[in-house]
Amino acid sequence: MRIYEKVHLVVATPGRILDLIEKGVAKVNNCRVVCLDEADKLLGHDFKGMLDRLISNLPERRQILLYSATFPLTVEYFMKRHMKTPYEVNLMDELTLKGITQYYAFVQERQKVHCLNTLFTKLQINQSIIFCNSTQRVELLAKKITELGYSCYYIHAKMAQTHRNRVFHDFRAGLCRNLVCSDLFTRGIDIQAVNMAETYLHRIGRSGRFGHLGIAINLITYDDRFLLHRIEGELGTEIKPIPKVRIPNLCIRCRNNSIMSWTRWSLKASCIPDKRSLQLRLLI
Incomplete structure (x- = not known):
């Protein structure tokens, strides 16, 4: 990673990017888009609290995207805390308990x-x-x-x-x-x-x-x-x-x-x- 150069996109685990932010290496005060892939996993016990700390470093006007096959209570609580009138797109009709x-x-x-x-x-x-x-x-x-x-x-x-x-x-x-x-x-x-x-x-x-x-x-x-x-x-x-x-x-x-x-x-x-x-x- 070119951590001392300007970049348009950073792909990282929550712990790694949070570490870079706290060390002053990654400056996210102008980062307006955050994407969480497998959000149900990222909001589980292994990463508990990390994303809250990460988002606290972002500007108030921001966009958060959550991608997940399931939306357990942890994801719902996160949405209520950090997202305003979120729009949901459901493409997972095949993931069902029917039958x-x-x-x-x-x-x-x-x-x-x-x-x-x-x-x-x-x-x-x-x-x-x-x-x-x-x-x-x-x-x-x-x-x-x-x-x-x-x-x-x-x-x-x-x-x-x-x-x-x-x-x-x-x-x-x-x-x-x-x-x-x-x-x-x-x-x-x-x-x-x-x-x-x-x-x-x-x-x-x-x-x-x-x-x-x-x-x-x-x-x-x-x-x-x-x-x-x-x-x-x-x-x-x-x-x-x-x-x-x-x-x-x-x-x-x-x-x-x-x-x-x-x-x-x-x-x-x-x-x-x-x-x-x-x-x-x-x-x-």
């Missing part, structure tokens, strides 16, 4: 792999995407799934970009049925063959696209229950406990508008024709 059957199951940490194996056995799944919260868990879980005899790829932010591109391409082409990944995979990417609070919506919010059936199953510990309630409240959705008993026919409309019937949890492979196989997203 997605959402469940949760309380399991102990050590039971999650066994639960996965049970789901793979009980459900006929074209492809699944399994999300983890750390790169270490991504690799470990992918290894265990492979040891169980299922084809499995994994992808996370610490992998080389060329490797990630190859995994992404092969999975999209259907060369592998299961993918374990971190949230890197959810931002602006859609896999048509997989009907998959801000992170939750990014993870499963594309399940209803193209008429594919979608199931999202959250495998959580008991301590995670408050996070689950928060997600339900912010997204205005209901996440039901996965049934442990047979429930009479549940009808789901398929791509060709015909009706197929199946029973929850005690699903049998024969209940779901091959061409209408369920698509699964698991959040671990």
Whole structure:
């Protein structure tokens, strides 16, 4: 960066540009436009307070642009504090929970792999995407799934970009049925063959696209229950406990508008024709 020369545009993380401002290197008293890409992330806990401090250095007459796939409460509060009569353009109709059957199951940490194996056995799944919260868990879980005899790829932010591109391409082409990944995979990417609070919506919010059936199953510990309630409240959705008993026919409309019937949890492979196989997203 030519930090000691005049520039027309600066692209930086909030922490870096704030550091330059406080050191007197970057002078923003005449900067009248600020653009926040992935605003929901930039206004999260990792950057808490930084943008407020940054904006306090800008002139009073300014324009702020927010780009985000979701608008959680943190973004709304920011808009009320710093924006006057903001104009909203919504281009994200495809990011929706419509058409997605959402469940949760309380399991102990050590039971999650066994639960996965049970789901793979009980459900006929074209492809699944399994999300983890750390790169270490991504690799470990992918290894265990492979040891169980299922084809499995994994992808996370610490992998080389060329490797990630190859995994992404092969999975999209259907060369592998299961993918374990971190949230890197959810931002602006859609896999048509997989009907998959801000992170939750990014993870499963594309399940209803193209008429594919979608199931999202959250495998959580008991301590995670408050996070689950928060997600339900912010997204205005209901996440039901996965049934442990047979429930009479549940009808789901398929791509060709015909009706197929199946029973929850005690699903049998024969209940779901091959061409209408369920698509699964698991959040671990």
